[in-house]
Amino acid sequence: QKEVEQDPGPLSVPEGAIVSLNCTYSNSAFQYFMWYRQYSRKGPELLMYTYSSGNKEDGRFTAQVDKSSKYISLFIRDSQPSDSATYLCAMSADTRGSTLGRLYFGRGTQLTVWP
Amino acid sequence: KAGVTQTPRYLIKTRGQQVTLSCSPISGHRSVSWYQQTPGQGLQFLFEYFSETQRNKGNFPGRFSGRQFSNSRSEMNVSTLELGDSALYLCASGGQGALGYTFGSGTRLTVV
Numbered sequence A: 001q002k003e004v005e006q007d008p009g010p011l012s013v014p015e016g017a018i019v020s021l022n023c024t025y026s027n028s029a030f031q032y033f034m035w036y037r038q039y040s041r042k043g044p045e046l047l048m049y050t051y052s053s054g055n056k057e058d059g060r061f062t063a064q065v066d067k068s069s070k071y072i073s074l075f076i077r078d079s080q081p082s083d084s085a086t087y088l089c090a091m092s093a094d095t096r097g098s099t100l101g102r103l104y105f106g107r108g109t110q111l112t113v114w115p
Numbered sequence B: 001k002a003g004v005t006q007t008p009r010y011l012i013k014t015r016g017q018q019v020t021l022s023c024s025p026i027s028g029h030r031s032v033s034w035y036q037q038t039p040g041q042g043l044q045f046l047f048e049y050f051s052e053t054q055r056n057k058g059n060f061p062g063r064f065s066g067r068q069f070s071n072s073r074s075e076m077n078v079s080t081l082e083l084g085d086s087a088l089y090l091c092a093s094g095g096q097g098a099l100g101y102t103f104g105s106g107t108r109l110t111v112v
Helices: none
Strands: A004-006 A011-014 A019-025 A032-038 A045-051 A054-058 A061-066 A071-076 A085-092 A109-114 B005-007 B010-013 B019-024 B031-038 B042-050 B053-057 B064-068 B074-078 B087-094 B107-111
Touching: A004 A085, A011 A019, A019 A085, A019 A109, A032 A061, A045 A054, A045 A061, A045 A071, A071 A085, A085 B042, B005 B087, B010 B019, B019 B087, B019 B107, B031 B074, B042 B064, B042 B074, B053 B064
Parallel strands: A011 A109, B010 B107
Antiparallel strands: A004 A019, A019 A071, A032 A045, A032 A085, A054 A061, A061 A071, A085 A109, B005 B019, B019 B074, B031 B042, B031 B087, B042 B053, B064 B074, B087 B107
């Protein structure tokens, strides 16, 4: 069993739809949770960063972490064609010093938002 | 603020050869991590360097190695290339106060 599971999709939605992306994990030591967006031929770009359980909102994006269920979600409201990309969840347990240490990634969900 | 710079962007090598990839992190960042991305396996952790010391290593054979210089720039080396080493190699830069890691655009390596 992989430490982080993510449905690869693909997911195709019309413009304006609410998108829900999810990951589950098995390692209860994970404390830092991230969502990255990756466009074709580019490196991943950090979208959301959350520590421990709870919700975090940034514009049209909301990240939720439920540590009791080992489940994280990313919601995109009023989705736009420019949101079409692969979305990767990532997690870390490392609390060393000033960096996150190793990140554990999901496989990524490919999202297409059509006009 | 300049981002993470990876060179070269594209590389084609022959089986059995070796290759060196370079990464310049964001100014002031002392952590550099390397990941391999393939369609089949997704992003897999190779190693992490912090202040010239390897702090963490993934599950890759010894053909994969890396180092970090005093200016935080990092290189990774793959010796005796195999067809299965064809992938996008990503470098991630991290530093104190930074949330998450910042990735470069990657080096796409093709082994023929």
